[in-house]
Amino acid sequence: SWFRRFGSWKIERDSRFKKVDDKDTARFESILDSRNNPSSVLYQKTENLSAYNTDWLRKYKGEAPVVLKPKQTQEVSALLEYCNANNIAVCVQGGNTGLVGGSVPVFDEVIINLSRMNNILSFDEQSGILQCEAGVILENADKYLREKYTFIYPLDLGAKGSCQIGGNISTNAGGLRLLRYFVYFFHSLVSSLPPFLVFLSPLWFFFFFFLKSINHKYKRYGNLHGNVMGLEVVLANGNVLNLQSNNIKDNTGYDLKHLFIGSEGTLGVITKASVLCMKEPTSYNLLFLALPSFANALKVKLLAKRVLNEIISAIEFADFQSLKFPLTYLHNRCSFPLEGKYTDYPFYMLIETSGSNDTHDKEKLTQLIETLFNEKLISAGTIAQDMGQFRSIWTLREGIGPGIGESKRACYKYDVSLPLYQMYDVVENCRVRVEEMLGHDTIKRGEIDVVGYGHLGDGNLHLNVVTPTFASKYENVLEPWIYDQCSYYRGSISAEHGLGRMKGNMIHYNKSALAVNLMKNFKQLLDPKGILNPYKLKVSYP
């Protein structure tokens, strides 16, 4: 099947955890006052809970007998206190858009779903700090800021219409700010379908790739560790840990909130957040460049950083092998923006700027282009003249994933961090390995494509290996070889999606035994019975 490529590790249900019985559900109903809040407790028996039990990729399915939808921190607290006292395992769920199986139960964990905790609490235009409940949908936060304050939320990703602030923080989501127009353009496609129907549509994987890929942007607005100013977290025993903050600066004791950022629901349930937001830029521009080599792409990046400095908002690259897919399989949507054919040049780059003065930004871009031509770093290039061209170029870049999907072939996808100097070596090493192990003409004959694209801005490579089918002969060539390469070059096997269930047993590729042991200690301290998101992130159960 299509999902085999993700691999998995064997897990058995932990018998220490109690199966939920009528006494438990009666207590849940009373805590959530379900008589007056009919949608606050949902049962597998009486309702179809498959939307809650199935992850976005439809790869992982759980069997939660009950879904709990608290409306307030105090309810989350009471639920956890009860579950902890009674050894009931809990799966924490935000928008359920996570890509590593963290947001659905593995067995019969009860789901605590945050979607009813969706109030925006305050925005302080002066400090730029937004305070909201964890269940606020990312797009709603962003819309609220844009429409009322011409501010933007410091994060943006393809799943913005469904994912939640709390989920983003729990996964330390790395999708970065992107231009308004484009988001709205594509997002409108998906938002025309009812939320949980999106992935039931035959088009879902197309949307998935399309949306998923438009989010990675150059590190301009920093990461969530720099932007989250405060959190409220309910611990496993029901204690409410208030780390909320109105302040940008506060140096009084250890900064505990960071432990919860990226902890994937295994250390506590995030119920509120304070997030530092930015003034909205008003001008967007886009450059598309053809280059003779990856080495030149790195040089262009440095020059761009010098000339465009403060206005850069994305630096992307793709090899010509990548562009084959959108141009072949999405040719009614995607076109090649330069004279000639995409095969004329080996490498391409996109450089996006966003700023507060369009004339200035265009002048800086022109200056950059001149320098690039003079220094013979690029072979060809174009600058988007209007929003139509702007979108069209992004559509090409963002069509790589969907194009591969449309090819109806199998695709092994790896989202990794690598030092930039070695980044493309790994793609080339991979080609060599494929030819050595699977026949030296497999690539030439077009049986296998090894394509590399990604984010030069933050060293995040998408290595995609497109094969005729999913088969262990391919998988064995690629895994764990690719993880070993990441380890060898001191990259990361998970740049942004986390470990969750999918890579829950792979932490040793990136972290030392001592570090993992410390993590275990923290888990033990905060969730001694291990009720929070068990079976995920291997440190989560000793």
Next chain:
Amino acid sequence: SWFRRFGSWKIERDSRFKKVDDKDTARFESILDSRNNPSSVLYQKTENLSAYNTDWLRKYKGEAPVVLKPKQTQEVSALLEYCNANNIAVCVQGGNTGLVGGSVPVFDEVIINLSRMNNILSFDEQSGILQCEAGVILENADKYLREKYTFIYPLDLGAKGSCQIGGNISTNAGGLRLLRYFVYFFHSLVSSLPPFLVFLSPLWFFFFFFLKSINHKYKRYGNLHGNVMGLEVVLANGNVLNLQSNNIKDNTGYDLKHLFIGSEGTLGVITKASVLCMKEPTSYNLLFLALPSFANALKVKLLAKRVLNEIISAIEFADFQSLKFPLTYLHNRCSFPLEGKYTDYPFYMLIETSGSNDTHDKEKLTQLIETLFNEKLISAGTIAQDMGQFRSIWTLREGIGPGIGESKRACYKYDVSLPLYQMYDVVENCRVRVEEMLGHDTIKRGEIDVVGYGHLGDGNLHLNVVTPTFASKYENVLEPWIYDQCSYYRGSISAEHGLGRMKGNMIHYNKSALAVNLMKNFKQLLDPKGILNPYKLKVSYP
């Protein structure tokens, strides 16, 4: 004396800690191979260790019998392993520029001083990540980046010539990037004195204020939690925790490094760091504005954020009461940049920009000024025409502290975070309180001055109360009243310097019992015997 204003809490030596004897020092000598490294072990008996035992403010004095200067992580590890096994308390020391007494022993703790671990290990121009040992002096890191790569280090502060990367991270230092020219201008004053002589000079307190105050800048480059990509930390038991990283993105497990950022040497000794650095800007501009009210300053800030957006690098304010001091006591150095007198207007603002194109930046500034005049938000204003004027205006703003120093009166200084809407209320409340408690004409008669200035960019207020002398009648009026105000408005009693010894018992103003208890647990886990920086940060000993 001049230092009384800092207050202090009573501490007794913990008798569990062993007094260092000859056996111990023999072991230290062997670990550090002191025969071949003559300056690696220094004794109170044979050398004058007062520079190591006295803090920058000369407020706190310790009695370390021995100073240990390791050159390598493995040496730090061996030292700590031994100290831990033998209950020897340790004071971790970087550049010894901390302002809350954290960097010097309280009693006879041995000092582990990082200054010999001063190697820059690597810089990756592509990712922007600098890897270095913790003892590298901030200014050296910055110079290295500028000269070799036209990059800058993401932090800058007045103490840059002495403070260390490791010390900055341990205190989560908040001084932000500032313009090149200015730093070099003032810094050269101080660097003309040998390091430890600076504070022995009768001018030291002048330098202190002057240098100290030029560092607070608008939050443009984010905070250290966003910029530190990796750390190497030696734990109390000597274990080396390797959290170094080449990657900007890595989501594999809990992000442990953040626990050490801002932990003031109580959880481990930072020995190496990976820090994300920025391309150097090439254009700097400065605006000086006079305003009729603080409310207008807040409006100007919002407009500036819209028009200048990505190029803003500092937004400062000062009331006219503040300017009195540099203009009166440093009049040969400071002048008022507008027509008329400083008393003509109640409030002033400085807006600094830095970018990559001077023409563009000036155009944006002109546009802002026009808008401000049209909307009648400002009463007067000027834009620095050259580097001379640029420096001169900063000299006025940065002369507030030194001016107060020169007045030879006493000054109670508070460095706090407050929500911007309430920020100036606290200054005014303070005036009311002073008049109520000390006589309603004390301020009018010029006996007491209550002045407010600080960083509109990040909500950091400097509230200074200038009194004839240091006396408990003044102190009692101000403390704990000011800390209560911070608590009441949910600000922070320590915006950036930390708690250290000075405010080691004040964490409850900002953090809940549950949070402090968790901190205690983390301390217990990482340093069960409490040997690291005992007596500081109250959570550090249960």
